[in-house]
Amino acid sequence: MTTILVVDDSTVDRKLATGLLAQESEWRVVEASDGNAAMSMISEVDPDLIVTDLNLPGINGLELLANLQKSHSRIGVVLLAAQGSEEIAVEALQTGASSYVPKRLVPTTLVETVRRVLASIQETRKHSDLMDRMGERVETFVLENDVNLLMAMSRHFQTVLADSWSLDRTDRLRTGTALEEALLNAMYHGNLEVSSELKEQDHQAFYALAEERRNSAPWIDRKIFIRTILNPDEATFVIRDDGSGFDPNSLPDPTDPENLIRPFGRGVMLMRAFMDDVTYNTTGNEVTLKRKRNRS
Incomplete structure (x- = not known):
């Protein structure tokens, strides 16, 4: 089963994203309220994808992404950004985030965005598995x-x-x-x-x-x-x-x-x-x- 970790310090926003994603029966959705909690949970829940707010207490979304790039680069990251965070979102995409969803569009576009990113991750892993079997x-x-x-x-x-x-x-x-x-x-x-x-x-x-x-x-x-x-x-x-x-x-x-x-x-x-x-x-x-x- 595919595991998705939703990270947001806003209970309302976190529950909205979690509720939307949990409607997909093949997805297991877990939550974290900040970046530090998310990093602590990674080894435990082994997520395939992280959906994270950019503005977080402690380790913010950009720092969380940077940490993931160093130690868990196989995990995809979808950013959630409130209005006014567009420049930071662009920087995060350049750093290695998989996609970006404005918070105002979460109800209409989050599930489809996550579906596309997961499909890309799965294809990349299949190709990686094939390359691991390359002789020379x-x-x-x-x-x-x-x-x-x-x-x-x-x-x-x-x-x-x-x-x-x-x-x-x-x-x-x-x-x-x-x-x-x-x-x-x-x-x-x-x-x-x-x-x-x-x-x-x-x-x-x-x-x-x-x-x-x-x-x-x-x-x-x-x-x-x-x-x-x-x-x-x-x-x-x-x-x-x-x-x-x-x-x-x-x-x-x-x-x-x-x-x-x-x-x-x-x-x-x-x-x-x-x-x-x-x-x-x-x-x-x-x-x-x-x-x-x-x-x-």
Whole structure:
């Protein structure tokens, strides 16, 4: 049976929402009078969906949503907002709420809104169950030295992880940032052999030289080779360039405060911060990035 938790400090409003939802025989409806009580009840009642007022004492609706996104992201959230709370409702929707119902429209639209959100949640869970049974997904790509292609590659990876792992927006962006840095390093420093020292001295000269080499031999013929291996628990990204490589041990320590604002080594710092493991081959022209799936 589907469980719905209704959270509202107004007894009248809470009973109205509960009464409407309880008319559906396949739904079990429970109540909480504030955000703190709601958080305490979650482990006990295991709700599929929370219908919550935005304006609550203690933990308000927005804070309740933020807490759920961190620890119970699978639970859908439908917001109830009084007139004048529209801007907060928009912020909550951007944070991850499933839908929004103005309080004045609760009698006419709440049940149908909840029905649509539950259908979406159930479909997402079915897809997640299917992806958990995936054995292994392998993809290979060969790319030219084109920044637009590299950015498209990063977005593709993010989409794949969102689809396969239901990865949230923050984790997708962190993963995408690490991959972008690895791809850009393969192009600029690997294939085009433009040094970070030049970028540190003169940004315009760095990009001008890169553009010149991108359209000239022998650099124009060099490619970036990508292989991805994805299973339900781990993602592996192998990125290799046609350059002569470098000594990975020559990189400065990017965590040294003196190096944090320098372009040299910044990409490697981000890769190591956002991935679980980053390793280079002995010649330095191939990097392998791994990240494990964090299941909520």
